[in-house]
Amino acid sequence: MRMAELSTDTGVPVPTIKYYLREGLLPPGRPVGRNQADYGPEHVRRLKLVRALAEYGGLSIAAIGELVRHLDDPEISDNNLLGLGQLMVTARQEPLPGPHVERARRALDELCARRGWKDMSEHPAYATLVGVMASLEDLGHEAMLASLPEYAEAAELIAEADMRVVGELGDRERTLEVVVLGTLMGDTLLTALRRLAQANVALRRYGPK
Amino acid sequence: MRMAELSTDTGVPVPTIKYYLREGLLPPGRPVGRNQADYGPEHVRRLKLVRALAEYGGLSIAAIGELVRHLDDPEISDNNLLGLGQLMVTARQEPLPGPHVERARRALDELCARRGWKDMSEHPAYATLVGVMASLEDLGHEAMLASLPEYAEAAELIAEADMRVVGELGDRERTLEVVVLGTLMGDTLLTALRRLAQANVALRRYGPK
Numbered sequence: 001m002r003m004a005e006l007s008t009d010t011g012v013p014v015p016t017i018k019y020y021l022r023e024g025l026l027p028p029g030r031p032v033g034r035n036q037a038d039y040g041p042e043h044v045r046r047l048k049l050v051r052a053l054a055e056y057g058g059l060s061i062a063a064i065g066e067l068v069r070h071l072d073d074p075e076i077s078d079n080n081l082l083g084l085g086q087l088m089v090t091a092r093q094e095p096l097p098g099p100h101v102e103r104a105r106r107a108l109d110e111l112c113a114r115r116g117w118k119d120m121s122e123h124p125a126y127a128t129l130v131g132v133m134a135s136l137e138d139l140g141h142e143a144m145l146a147s148l149p150e151y152a153e154a155a156e157l158i159a160e161a162d163m164r165v166v167g168e169l170g171d172r173e174r175t176l177e178v179v180v181l182g183t184l185m186g187d188t189l190l191t192a193l194r195r196l197a198q199a200n201v202a203l204r205r206y207g208p209k
Numbered sequence: 210m211r212m213a214e215l216s217t218d219t220g221v222p223v224p225t226i227k228y229y230l231r232e233g234l235l236p237p238g239r240p241v242g243r244n245q246a247d248y249g250p251e252h253v254r255r256l257k258l259v260r261a262l263a264e265y266g267g268l269s270i271a272a273i274g275e276l277v278r279h280l281d282d283p284e285i286s287d288n289n290l291l292g293l294g295q296l297m298v299t300a301r302q303e304p305l306p307g308p309h310v311e312r313a314r315r316a317l318d319e320l321c322a323r324r325g326w327k328d329m330s331e332h333p334a335y336a337t338l339v340g341v342m343a344s345l346e347d348l349g350h351e352a353m354l355a356s357l358p359e360y361a362e363a364a365e366l367i368a369e370a371d372m373r374v375v376g377e378l379g380d381r382e383r384t385l386e387v388v389v390l391g392t393l394m395g396d397t398l399l400t401a402l403r404r405l406a407q408a409n410v411a412l413r414r415y416g417p418k
Contacts, residue, residue, distance in 0.1 A: 052348060056344070056348065077415075078415070079411055079415040079416075082411060083408065083411065086404060086407060086408070090401075090404050112405065115406075115409075116409075117405060117406070117409040118409060118412060120405045120408065120409075123404065123405060123408060124404075125401040125402070125404035125405050126401075126405065128397065128401045129398060129401045129402065129405075132394050132397050132398055132401070133398075135265070135394070136390075136394060139261060139265065139390065141386075141387060141390060141391070143374055143377070143387075144374055144387065144390075144391050144394070144395070146370075146374065147367070147370035147371060147373070147374055147395075148398070150366055150367060150369070150370035151367055151370070151395070151398055151399055151402055152402050152406070153366060154363035154364070154366045154367045154399070154402075155363070155399065155402035155403045155405070155406040156406040156409075156410070157359055157362060157363045157366070158356070158359060158360060158363050158403055158406070159403060159406035159407040159409070159410045160359070160410055161355075161356035161359035161360065162356065162403075162407055162410075163407065163410045163411060163414060164356070165352055165353055165355065165356055167414070168352070177350075178350060178352075178353065181345075181348065181350060181353075182350070182353050183404075183407075185341050185344065185345060185353070186353070186356075186360070186403070187400045187403070188337065188341050189338060189341055189342075189357070189360055190360055190363070190364065190399060190400070190403070191396045191399070191400070192299075192334040192335075192337045192338045192341070193334070193338065193360055193361050193363075193364035194364045194367055194368060194371075194392075194395070194396070194399070195295065195299050195332065195333075195334035195392075196321065196326060196329045196332060196334050196335065196338075196364070197324075197326070197361070197364040197365045197367070197368035198295060198368040198371055198372065198392075199292065199295070199329065199332060200324075200325075200326040200327060200329075200365075200368070201365070201368045201369055201371075201372045202288060202291060202292065202372060203327060205372060205376070206287075206288040207288075
């Protein structure tokens, strides 16, 4: 198909398609004559992926470009691609230095060890966890840290469900989309369900307001 | 103690204390002579609460004012106060109208019913859930919705742990602080732990990258 048809099929405007081509987010079409190229179903799929990552995943064009390069690189294993997608949607908040940081680090290492998790100290989420745990101690709310084993158990329950969905796909393009969107939208689902569950547990314990 | 001492004790600058007094976030001190007032330990505690809600909870002065008025109102039950605190840190994203919204609503009602949760359709988190579930269908990712029962189970596990911490406090000021900070910081802990759990489940399934 020509670029005009590609645009109609995907709802992506022609100038945007040209921009994606220049940035390497979309592979070039097969040249047919001067200034004309032919596009196939792989271009439709790639365009849909790029749009989903940009609009729903909130990823920058640079980040999508990096993912797309890995997607097309046969040297990158599926598992590695999955890890890269996950890192793109993982915030890293460095803990502020303070007396409680070292203790938080030890507590988190113990928590990981108890669940049989590998050394995670290089993962950006590890830094975030240490920071929040140290802040809770700073604020005199170390009692909240007693819930961490349940939090970790719940996280693993969810991760197993997440990986089941990913494992059933078997298509790199689709897998990458699910990892990025599933991670982000899953966060929203999870925190919203936590609110409903809290309201229900409170209702069960204390009765109606 | 005088205002200068209250400021030293809490680290809150005198102009900020005066602002909080004007806004009703801090009850007035006991008048001693002209333009002088005496402040007690209840003022120290209240100031710490206001700072924690503003700095760590990200609540506006108006929102804190509302919570503080409820805190001082003996007509408001502990459970009601807890619910109000939770609502202050719950985003409500209305779903965009679309063909999948009604189906998402039914799926969520079923999910709640299976867990024995009460009708939650008035809760702001309910609207957010319907919106995300409908978006996943719009994007052709309805397969992800198959994980929702595990998400809800995990959410309940966490809510039980959250309520255990809250139930052990027995002090309204402290409870409100824990509900607001615990809800927000708990979200961060949970989503970060989910990342570590995903990395570990992937490692277990597919081996090192």
